Amino acid sequence: MMLPFNLEPLSDSRYFISNLAGFHRVVARETLELLAEQGDGVLDAGIKQDLARGLFLADSSAGEEAGVAALASGYARRLTRDLAFRPTFMIVPTLRCDHTCRYCQVSRAALGAAHSDYDLDARRIPQVIDLIARLGTAPYKLEIQGGEPLVRFDLVQAIYDEAEARLGATDFEVVITTSLSLLDDTILDWARGRRVVFSTSVDGTEVVHNRNRILPGDNAYQRVKRGIRAIQRQLGPDRVAAVTTVTKDLLAHPEALIEASQELGLTELFVRPVSPYGFAQKSGTGTYSFDDYMAFYDRLLSLIIAHEAAGGQLLSEYSGKIHLQRVFQPDFNGYADLKSPSGFLLDCVLINYDGKVFGSDEARMLQRVNPELDLSCGTVDHFDPAANPVYHKILKESLNAVHPGCEQCAYQPFCGTDPCQGISEQGEPVGDKSRSAFCQYHKRMFSYLIDRYYRDPEARSVMESWCHA
């Protein structure tokens, strides 16, 4: 007898099926047709056993009872895990930035704007770390965001010193999200003995990067290249990682990204479509379809496979890796977007330059664009998510198993929700999934990766190395 499952078509008449406990199989269309029309008695014995092992079929009423209990228990485990409060603490020391990027993902302010309007008051730092100590547990993850945080390197240092004193010298790690344009020997010397890693952006080769990442009067690509090289040389290869925002300029040239990674000595790529936040929507640079994006991703993966086959070092791609880990690795929930309930607040507490606290990076961007709303969960000296009904609503409505459009999707157990993106696009957290950029992107990624994983042995072996690295 059949136990409940969802299904989605892949290419060449195969289907991806999954159930609430997170088991999946790829089966032929005819198997599903036989099952639906004539029941499991007519299935090939091997197929039947394979489906029973994944709790898609049960062989008796006792087996059905145990199977339903196991599905329920598996679902409860996923919920419990995704409900855990294990936030990354993001701190925005300043909103000012030396770049004027065309699609700026984070809100920014001009470099010359008044410090008092856009910088964190240094006297607040003890309160910031106090809040982190109260809310988190070791090992604490701190992420310094911007603007460009190195505009106020003095505040970054002060935050680190306070964290060291309050959280314990080895109980935290700091990620500095920066364009590296301001990286100098002073900063490198400071970072050397400290638990600091740098996260930066590389959007392709020099031409593509500089077309979007504009550093007035200077060359953004040369700056980031110099910065990455200096960190690798002086601090070690593990101390810097780069993310790539795929712009229309890069879309036709995935090879530019491989080239850039070779030039910069980076072995992990992290590519993402232009986000619908901040100024990206307004500028028009981000306008391309998800079909175009997936065509780009397909070519990029083929280039990665060819690069390795030609004896090059294996390049991994982080977005693909986390989608695969969600499917193949039972306990994986390390990415805030791919969680249900969503990672909003549970995975992130963002302390803004003005002392306001938000449940995600997206929420503070949304706040900038919608000043009439209050999307904060209090201030650094009065953190109180319960006081803002928006927080209650967002968390309550972030379970994709009950979202229209998600409840029958076979990728639902592995996917998640992004309530802020829903609010940004459609004015409310759930939204119409047929118009949701989040759904279009993630569903395409899951479908593409699964299809290729089960169809292309070379791609499969590359994907497996990503996951096991």
Place this chain on the structure above:
Amino acid sequence: MREAIRQDVFAVPEANLVPAGCWVLRKTLPTTPDTWLNTLLVTGNGTDASSSNAGDICTIHSPELFDSIEDGDVGLVNGRGSVRVILSRRANHNTVLVTERCDNRCLFCSQPPKDRNDDELLMQAAAAIISFAGNDVIGVSGGEPLLYGDAFLRFLEIVQTHAPETGLHVLSNGRAFADRYFARAVAERLESPVVFGIPLYAALAEVHDTLVGAAGAHADTVRGLINAGNAGIPIELRIIPTQKNLQELVPLLELALRCFSGLQQVSVMNLEPTGWARANWGQLYCDPSLYADQLTSMVRQAEAAGLPIALFNYPLCHLPDTLHPWAVQSISDWKNYYPDTCSGCTMRPECGGFFSSSQGQFHQSPRIIS
């Protein structure tokens, strides 16, 4: 039997005069009598044996036994002239048997069940554990201990009240936990560290039911594992690879990782040539080299999920080097030995060796580790 690392059975002719049962073994006369067990004074060479048979105290003379025990160990006297040291302060692991009845009939059962009433064993075991008063974990084995139902709850209460320092490791088929009220009742009584070792041999019901010789066992044990984990009972999941469940190993681990809570460890256990496993050896035993890939995949999956996994009863030379870090020295000393060929092996100090029952057709020779 090959000579084991620690001898546990001693022939003491005069012990046939001692009533059968559990005795606390003393090397000197205690000032206060033991509350839980009668005292058996053991004398060796040069000990004064004059203080014999006063009150509840019996005395036997056995230099061999005297040299093998510590004061306060517990012995089982069979009334036919032999003493078995069941709880030993020198042992690497102690186990008490609480029943020989079982609702499974595992093809590889190391302690073939008997259907006679042996209810007296449960409270005898409680008295032995309390009298022994050790700080280590004591194994509680059967048969199926949970067949006692409510009596088992009382056993837990008594042992934990009177031997609070002693941890318990209960070996159970978990079927009784299919009743979630019983699972909750057990969970409510767990104070000192108690772990339940529960075996599941397949994701597929028919394979598990065949191996354990009981229809419906898989459904019970799966529900039992879910209920026990959700009630907060710490569980060690035990898996024995055989010829009949090789295809099940990886799906079984996925089932455990996705659906079971409360798992402390997964233990993959090489078959022990004891009991019924000897009769069924030809259709069960599988050379580990035939499922090394499955073991590797299991280890990788468990590690990725942060669940400890251990390989029990595998001589290191039967596993690929890459799996050595997960192999543990698991065989109890009274049934553990190293064949002569192992004497020159540099890995021997880290190796778990062989079961002393592993000989003749049941023995897989040591191999060169390349």
